[in-house]
Amino acid sequence: MEQRVSLITLGVDDLDRARRFYEQGLGWSPAHTADGVVFYQLAGIGLALFGRADLAEDARRPIDGRFSGITIAINQRTEAEVDAVLAQARSAGATILKPAERVFWGGYSGYFADPDGHVWEVAHNPQWTINDDGTLTI
Template sequence: MITIGVKNLAAMRDFYEQKFGWSPAAVNKDIVFYKVNGMLLSFFPAKDLADDAGLAEHTSAGSFALGYLVPSEKEVDNLFDLLENNGVEIVKRPVKTFFGAYTGYVKDVEGNLWDVGYNPLIPLDAEHNVITHEDIRHLEQ
């Protein structure tokens, strides 16, 4: 499970439910959980997260991207079309990588980056849950 401290829980819920079309796996007034690729992603107010962790103030790593995988390049294109039509900021359109993945980047309403794509080295089950990650030693340079 990954929990992200957010500035505006209602805006984040609206973004993911309206733009991505996600439905919460569990929700209350304080937190929301979504099942994504076989794991739970939760959004919790940043101040409450800092308080819960015993921090004097909210801090952020500032350099991360969340990943969202779909089972084909066509589905990547369809998802980008949907997100663009829903007003999501497209940071980088999908491109094919040297190892066969097809990915691009979008931002949510608080600037979190999502690497959205297809990766043949990460097989998904019928419900789009990550099964494993294939060996990547052959990709070393």
């Protein structure tokens, strides 16, 4: 199987609120909308927002309130960019879970939760390259 991820779908409690967070708060633009779902084109991957109950039904998984153990990362070119993204997320209504700090693996990272509780890491890894098109080279 080819090593790639094509789309990350986040189950959200309120699609309108989620759209405001990502579009007005973080400044993202939707690539496509359909009844009950919104798609965003990211560098080399897509992100979808889909009603949490509808996603649970589609995946045949119960909504049980536990942390899923999955985080989504936004890697940045500099520590200052990490700080700026965390500040923008906080201003848009995110909860800062861990302020940015230097970490054991030699980088700099912090975490926020969006209004639906999805955990995002914002990180700078000096060993990795963020290409001009936004894609990551490990």
